[in-house]
Amino acid sequence: MGLAIAYQLALEGCRPVLLEADDRLGGMAASFDFAGVAIERYYHFHCLSDTAFFQLLEELNLQHLLRWKQTAMGFFLDGRLYPWGSASSVLKLRRLPLLSRVRYLLHAARCLSLSDWRHLDGIRATEWLNTWLGRQGYEVLWAKLFAYKFYQYTDSLSAAWIWSRIRRIGRSRRWLKETLGYLEGGSERWIGAIESRIRELGGEIRLSSPVHAIEHSDQGARITSPQGSEHFDAVISTVPLPLVAPMLRRGGHDPALIEAYEAQQSVACACVVLQTKQPITANFWTNVNDSRFAIPGIIEMSNLQPISPHITYVPFYMPADHPDYSRTNEAFIADSIACLKAINPELNDRDILASQCSRYRYAQPVCGTHFLDSLPPLNPIANVWIADTTVYYPEDRGISESVGFGRDLARQVAAGLQ
Ligand SMILES: Cc1cc2nc3c(=O)[nH]c(=O)nc-3n(C[C@H](O)[C@H](O)[C@H](O)COP(=O)(O)OP(=O)(O)OC[C@H]3O[C@@H](n4cnc5c(N)ncnc54)[C@H](O)[C@@H]3O)c2cc1C
Known part of the structure; x- marks a missing residue:
C-alpha cells in the first residue's frame, strides 16, 4: 500500500x-x-x-x-486426502451426510449471489456458518480452519469478512473451474x-x-x-x-x-516454506483437519507457478501471545514435515531439500462483528x-x-x- x-x-x-x-x-x-x-x-x-x-x-x-492456471484443491480429513473445491467433489465427500454436503453447496451459492453484505457485519461468522451448514457440517469443514488461525478470536469474527473471502475465491473461475493467477x-x-x-x-x-x-x-x-x-x-x-x-x-x-x-487485534504468522524433490499432492491448496496437526492447510506454490524444486508453504497462524508462537523455527519446520509426510506417506527425509520459517507479527487482522464501527478514522x-x-x-x-x-x-x- x-x-x-x-x-x-x-x-x-x-x-x-x-x-x-x-x-x-x-x-x-x-x-x-x-x-x-x-x-x-x-x-x-x-x-x-x-x-x-x-x-x-x-x-x-x-x-x-x-x-493463469486451473488449480485443484484438496481436503486432508482424518488421515485421508479427498478432492475438494468443486461441486462434484463436495457431493462425493461421503464422510459427511448428504444433507450437510448439499447445505455446504447452497451456502457457497448464496455467497456468490449476495452483494449487499451490511447485514452480515453484525453476525458472527461461526453462527452464520452453523446456521447454513448445520453443526456437523461446520465442525468437519470449518471448525479447525478457524481454530488454528484465530484461536480465542474464532467466535468474534464477522460473517461479512468470511463471506468476502469465500466469494473472492468462488468467483475466480473460468468455465466453472477454479482459476488462479501468479x-x-x-x-x-x-x-x-x-x-x-x-x-x-x-x-x-x-x-x-x-x-x-x-x-x-x-x-x-x-x-x-x-x-x-x-x-x-x-x-x-x-x-x-x-x-x-x-x-x-x-x-x-x-x-x-x-x-x-x-x-485493533491481529494474529501473527510463522510461515514455513519447504523445498522438496517431489510434489506432496497435485493440489494448489489442501485444507487440513487432522487432530495431530495445528495446521489449517498447506499451499503447494509449485502446483500454480512452475518453480523447481517443488515449493510448499505451511502457515501457522496464531495470536502472538499464544505460548506456541515462542517455539523455535525448527519446531515449526519439524511439525510441517510431519504433516506433509502424513499427507504423502511416500515423502521421506531425503526428499526435503531446504526449509525456512519467516514470521510476521501483524499478518491477519481480526475483523470482528460491527467491525467498521471499531475502526479509528482514516484522517484522525x-x-x-x-x-x-x-x-x-x-x-x-x-x-x-x-x-x-x-x-x-x-x-x-x-x-x-x-
Ligand atoms: C501468509 C500470507 C499470505 C498472503 N497471501 C496473499 C495472497 O495470496 N494474495 C494477496 O493478494 N495477498 C496475500 N497476502 C496479503 C498481502 O501480502 C498483503 O495484503 C499486502 O502485502 C498488503 O500490504 P500492505 O502494504 O497493506 O501491508 P504490509 O505488507 O504489512 O506493509 C506494511 C509495511 O510497513 C512497514 N513498517 C512497519 N512498521 C514501520 C515503521 N515504524 N516505520 C516504517 N515502516 C514500517 C513494514 O515493514 C511493511 O513493509 C498474504 C499475506 C500473508 C501474511
Missing part, C-alpha cells in the same frame, strides 16, 4: 518520501533468497477480480507476465518495477528507516525516524494499525485516539492519514485491495494539497 501511494503521489506531481522499517521493500509480499531461488516469504496468488492490480501491472508494462518472477517483479518508477518520478525511498513518532505541525506533520525529525506537507501511514499507537503516543496525541489503534489528525489492510473491510487483506485503496487515497490527498 505504501508503494502504491508513493507511486500515485509522484504521478500527481508530489515528491513523496517513503520510509520503510525493513531492509527490503514489499512488507508481507517481500521475497528472500531460498537456497538460490528468489521467492516470497509468504505465498501469494491472484484472483480474476484483482482489477486494481492488473491496472498497476499495465502501467508498469508487466501485464504480459501474469499467468506473476512470473513473483511479487519481486512488480515491487522492483514500482520502486524504479517512483524514483524516476522524483520520489525518494529510504530502507531501514522505522518511523518512531508522528507529530502535528502547522501546515503539515512531523515525522521522527533514524534520520531525525522532518516536516512534510502530509503524512500517510500504511503500517498495521496497532503499530501506529506508539508513534502517536510519542507525538503527544489524545490518549483516547491512541487506545483506538491499540485495540490534520494532514495525517492512517490506513492498513483493515480499511477495505469486508475484503480480506490482499495486494490488489491495498494497491487500489492506496492509489485512491493518494489522489484525494494530492488534490487537497493543490
Whole structure:
C-alpha cells in the first residue's frame, strides 16, 4: 500500500518520501533468497477480480507476465486426502451426510449471489456458518480452519469478512473451474518495477528507516525516524494499525485516539516454506483437519507457478501471545514435515531439500462483528492519514485491495494539497 501511494503521489506531481522499517521493500509480499531461488516469504496468488492490480501491472508494462492456471484443491480429513473445491467433489465427500454436503453447496451459492453484505457485519461468522451448514457440517469443514488461525478470536469474527473471502475465491473461475493467477518472477517483479518508477518520478525511498513518532505541525506533520525529525506537507501511514499507537503516543496525541489503534487485534504468522524433490499432492491448496496437526492447510506454490524444486508453504497462524508462537523455527519446520509426510506417506527425509520459517507479527487482522464501527478514522489528525489492510473491510487483506485503496487515497490527498 505504501508503494502504491508513493507511486500515485509522484504521478500527481508530489515528491513523496517513503520510509520503510525493513531492509527490503514489499512488507508481507517481500521475497528472500531460498537456497538460490528468489521467492516470497509468504505465498501469494491472484484472483480474476484483482482489477486494481492488473491496472498497476499495465502501467508498469508487466501485464504480459501474469499467468493463469486451473488449480485443484484438496481436503486432508482424518488421515485421508479427498478432492475438494468443486461441486462434484463436495457431493462425493461421503464422510459427511448428504444433507450437510448439499447445505455446504447452497451456502457457497448464496455467497456468490449476495452483494449487499451490511447485514452480515453484525453476525458472527461461526453462527452464520452453523446456521447454513448445520453443526456437523461446520465442525468437519470449518471448525479447525478457524481454530488454528484465530484461536480465542474464532467466535468474534464477522460473517461479512468470511463471506468476502469465500466469494473472492468462488468467483475466480473460468468455465466453472477454479482459476488462479501468479506473476512470473513473483511479487519481486512488480515491487522492483514500482520502486524504479517512483524514483524516476522524483520520489525518494529510504530502507531501514522505522518511523518512531508522528507529530502535528502547522501546515503539515512531523515525522521522527533514524534520520531525525522532518516536516512534510502530509503524512500517510500504511503500517498495521496497532503499530501506529506508539508513534502517536510519542507525538503527544489524545490518549483516547491512541487506545483506538491499540485495540485493533491481529494474529501473527510463522510461515514455513519447504523445498522438496517431489510434489506432496497435485493440489494448489489442501485444507487440513487432522487432530495431530495445528495446521489449517498447506499451499503447494509449485502446483500454480512452475518453480523447481517443488515449493510448499505451511502457515501457522496464531495470536502472538499464544505460548506456541515462542517455539523455535525448527519446531515449526519439524511439525510441517510431519504433516506433509502424513499427507504423502511416500515423502521421506531425503526428499526435503531446504526449509525456512519467516514470521510476521501483524499478518491477519481480526475483523470482528460491527467491525467498521471499531475502526479509528482514516484522517484522525490534520494532514495525517492512517490506513492498513483493515480499511477495505469486508475484503480480506490482499495486494490488489491495498494497491487500489492506496492509489485512491493518494489522489484525494494530492488534490487537497493543490
Ligand atoms: C501468509 C500470507 C499470505 C498472503 N497471501 C496473499 C495472497 O495470496 N494474495 C494477496 O493478494 N495477498 C496475500 N497476502 C496479503 C498481502 O501480502 C498483503 O495484503 C499486502 O502485502 C498488503 O500490504 P500492505 O502494504 O497493506 O501491508 P504490509 O505488507 O504489512 O506493509 C506494511 C509495511 O510497513 C512497514 N513498517 C512497519 N512498521 C514501520 C515503521 N515504524 N516505520 C516504517 N515502516 C514500517 C513494514 O515493514 C511493511 O513493509 C498474504 C499475506 C500473508 C501474511
